[in-house]
Amino acid sequence: MIRVEDYRRVAPPGVVDIILTLAERVRGRRFLHLSGGRFGSGPAEILQTLVPMMSDLGIDAAWEITGGDPGFYTTAATLQAALRGSERVLTDEALDHFVEMNRVNAKKLALDADLVLVHDVQPATLVEHRAARGRWVWACHFDASRPQRRAWTFFRPFVNQYDAAVFALPNFSRRLGVPKYVIHPSIDPLSEKNRELAPREVAGVLRALAVPQDKPLLVQIGAFTSADDPLGVVNAYRLVKKHHDVRLVLAGTSGGEPDSLEILGELRETAQADPDVLVRELPPDASLQINALQRAATIVLQKSVRESFGLGAAEAMWKGKPVIGGFVGGLPQQIVYDVTGYTVSSVEGAAFRVRHLLNAPELIARMGAAGREHVRRSFLITRHLVDYVALLIHLSR
Amino acid sequence: MTLTAAQPFVFTGCVELRQALDHRATDERELLERLEEVPAGSVFYHTHGYFLRHRPITTAYGNDFASWVATQVRDQVLAERLAVVNPFEFASLEHVREELASIIHDHLLRLPAVPRVEFGAPFYFQQSHIVEVSLGAGATTLAEFRAGLATVDASAIYFHMVEARARLGRRAGDFAEWIRTSLGMPELADGIELIDTYMTSLERVRARVLALVDGALEASPR
Incomplete structure (x- = not known):
C-alpha cells in the first residue's frame, strides 16, 4: 500500500x-x-x-x-x-x-x-x-x-x-x-526503478547482466533507436577510450522496428570487436536492472537527438550521478549546465565532457550530489x- | 514592545502553478516586443518568480530574461545589463517592465544586427498562479515565530518576503509588518525590511531573518 x-x-x-x-x-x-x-x-x-x-x-x-x-x-x-x-x-x-x-x-x-x-x-x-x-x-x-x-x-x-x-x-x-x-x-523515488539499493544488490544485478565493475562505467539507458543515438554514444566512447580505460554499457529495448533492429545489429558488431562495449537488451519491466546500472555508473549519458521529456536524466541524478545529455526535449530542463551535468549537441561535445569529468573525480561527486538535490526539489x-x-x-x- | 501578540502570525507557504502563454522570442527584438505586451503577471513570473524556482541552485543571472540572453543567445553584454535589474527596487511591475524594455531597446540601438538564437532554445513567456497553503497554528510570541520560521517550507519565505511585497501590495513584507504592528518592535522590523532578497537564495534570506530575530531575543528581558 x-x-x-x-x-x-x-x-x-x-x-x-x-x-x-x-x-x-x-x-x-x-x-x-x-x-x-x-x-x-x-x-x-x-x-x-x-x-x-x-x-x-x-x-x-x-x-x-x-x-x-x-x-x-x-x-x-x-x-x-x-x-x-x-x-x-x-x-x-x-x-x-x-x-x-x-x-x-x-x-x-x-x-x-x-x-x-x-x-x-x-x-x-x-x-x-x-x-x-x-x-x-x-x-x-x-x-x-x-x-x-x-x-x-x-x-x-x-x-x-x-x-x-x-x-x-x-x-x-x-x-x-x-x-x-x-x-x-x-519519478517515484520509492519505486523499484529508483529505490535505494545496497551495494551487494547492485553487484548481484550486474553479475547477472555480465557487467564487470572493474573499470569506470559509462552508462546509457534508452531505446536502440536513432532518437536516443546509441551509435553517437559509441563514437563518443571511442574518443574517450584513447585517454581513459573505461567501459561503455548500452542498455535498453529494441522495439522491433526496422530502424531499431539495424542499430542493434551495428551495436552488436561493435561489441564483438571491443570487449569494453557491452550491449544489453532489457525486457520492458527491467526496473531493477535499470536502477542497478544507473547506481553502478560513473557517468550517465542520455545523448538523445530527439526526446520527449526524457526522465532518464532525473532518474540518474536521483542516484547521485552527473548526466551528460543531448540539448533536446526536457533534458535542458533537468540538467543544470555545469551544476548537475552538461547538455551537449555533438559526439565531440559528449566525449569532451566525459573526459572533463573523468579528469576531475571531485566534480563527479559534487555534481552527483547537486543533481540529487535538484531532483528532490523539482522532479x-x-x-x-x-x-x-x-x-x-x-x-x- | 508587546510580548504576546493579539493577532498570531500564520506562516503561509505557496505552490506555483505555471501557465504557458502564446508568446515566444527567438531574438532580442522579439524579446523586447513580447515583453511590452505580455500580462504583468508574466513579468513577475520571469523576475520575482525566478527566486522561487531556483531555490537550490545558485541564482547566477537574477531573472529569466538575463539567463536566456546569456545561455541561449550568448549575448553577455545584454545579459549582464539585465541581470543587475533588481525587481525588488521598483514600485510596481510596470516599472520593472519599463526598465527591462528600456535596457533591451538601448542595447539594440548600439548594434548593427539583432542577436538571435542560433543553436539554443527560444524564450517562452509564462505566468503563474499562486495557491496559498496555510502552515501551522500560528505564532504569538517572537520565540514561537523564530521556531516556526526555522522549520517552515522555503516557499513560505518566498510568500511573505517576495509575493506579499511585489504582488500583494504589502510593501514592508509580512514578517516586518507583523513584528512592527503586533509585537511593537520597530527596530527589528526595520532590520528585516532591509534584507536584500535579490541575488540570493530563500535559505539565505531565512538565515538572515533568523539571525536578526536571535539578536532581538538575546537582547530582550527574560
Whole structure:
C-alpha cells in the first residue's frame, strides 16, 4: 500500500505537510483520471503511484481506462504518432470509428467528477460527453508542437472543448483556445526503478547482466533507436577510450522496428570487436536492472537527438550521478549546465565532457550530489502530486 | 514592545502553478516586443518568480530574461545589463517592465544586427498562479515565530518576503509588518525590511531573518 507519509524521508522538508494541508481543501472531491491503459506508458507509470497517493489523502480518486476493438487502438496510436509529428495515414473512416468507440466508452464510464484529467490521445474525445459539472483538463505527455497538419485539424476542436490543457514543457504545445498549464513529469523515488539499493544488490544485478565493475562505467539507458543515438554514444566512447580505460554499457529495448533492429545489429558488431562495449537488451519491466546500472555508473549519458521529456536524466541524478545529455526535449530542463551535468549537441561535445569529468573525480561527486538535490526539489512524485492538487484547487475557484 | 501578540502570525507557504502563454522570442527584438505586451503577471513570473524556482541552485543571472540572453543567445553584454535589474527596487511591475524594455531597446540601438538564437532554445513567456497553503497554528510570541520560521517550507519565505511585497501590495513584507504592528518592535522590523532578497537564495534570506530575530531575543528581558 502506498502512503504519502512514506515520502517524508525522501521529499524536501515541509513538502508532505504542504500536501496534507492542500489535500484538506479538496477532501471528498472526486478526481478522475482517464487514460488509454494501465501499463506500458509514462502516464500509466505515474498514475500507478499518484492515484493511490490521492486516495490516501482522502481524495475520491479514480482511474478509468478506455478500450475498444483493434481498429480503435490502431487509430489512437496512429493519431498520437501524427500529433507527435510523424507522417502517418489517417482516413476519415478510421477517425470516425475512433470517435464512435469513445462514445461507447462514455456510456460505460462514470465521467462525473470535480476534476477529470484525460491523459494523452486515446481517451481525449470523451470530452464530447462531459457532464455539466466539473472541470475537464487534457494532459498531454508528449511534444505536440509540430503535429501533422491533418491530425491537428481533426484533434484541435476536441482540445478546445476542455477547460484547460497541461503540457510537460511550454514549448510542447500549440496555440489553443484554452489555458495551458505546465507541469513537469516526475519519478517515484520509492519505486523499484529508483529505490535505494545496497551495494551487494547492485553487484548481484550486474553479475547477472555480465557487467564487470572493474573499470569506470559509462552508462546509457534508452531505446536502440536513432532518437536516443546509441551509435553517437559509441563514437563518443571511442574518443574517450584513447585517454581513459573505461567501459561503455548500452542498455535498453529494441522495439522491433526496422530502424531499431539495424542499430542493434551495428551495436552488436561493435561489441564483438571491443570487449569494453557491452550491449544489453532489457525486457520492458527491467526496473531493477535499470536502477542497478544507473547506481553502478560513473557517468550517465542520455545523448538523445530527439526526446520527449526524457526522465532518464532525473532518474540518474536521483542516484547521485552527473548526466551528460543531448540539448533536446526536457533534458535542458533537468540538467543544470555545469551544476548537475552538461547538455551537449555533438559526439565531440559528449566525449569532451566525459573526459572533463573523468579528469576531475571531485566534480563527479559534487555534481552527483547537486543533481540529487535538484531532483528532490523539482522532479519527485511529491511535487507532481502538489501540482495536480493545486490545479484542482485553482480550477475549482 | 508587546510580548504576546493579539493577532498570531500564520506562516503561509505557496505552490506555483505555471501557465504557458502564446508568446515566444527567438531574438532580442522579439524579446523586447513580447515583453511590452505580455500580462504583468508574466513579468513577475520571469523576475520575482525566478527566486522561487531556483531555490537550490545558485541564482547566477537574477531573472529569466538575463539567463536566456546569456545561455541561449550568448549575448553577455545584454545579459549582464539585465541581470543587475533588481525587481525588488521598483514600485510596481510596470516599472520593472519599463526598465527591462528600456535596457533591451538601448542595447539594440548600439548594434548593427539583432542577436538571435542560433543553436539554443527560444524564450517562452509564462505566468503563474499562486495557491496559498496555510502552515501551522500560528505564532504569538517572537520565540514561537523564530521556531516556526526555522522549520517552515522555503516557499513560505518566498510568500511573505517576495509575493506579499511585489504582488500583494504589502510593501514592508509580512514578517516586518507583523513584528512592527503586533509585537511593537520597530527596530527589528526595520532590520528585516532591509534584507536584500535579490541575488540570493530563500535559505539565505531565512538565515538572515533568523539571525536578526536571535539578536532581538538575546537582547530582550527574560
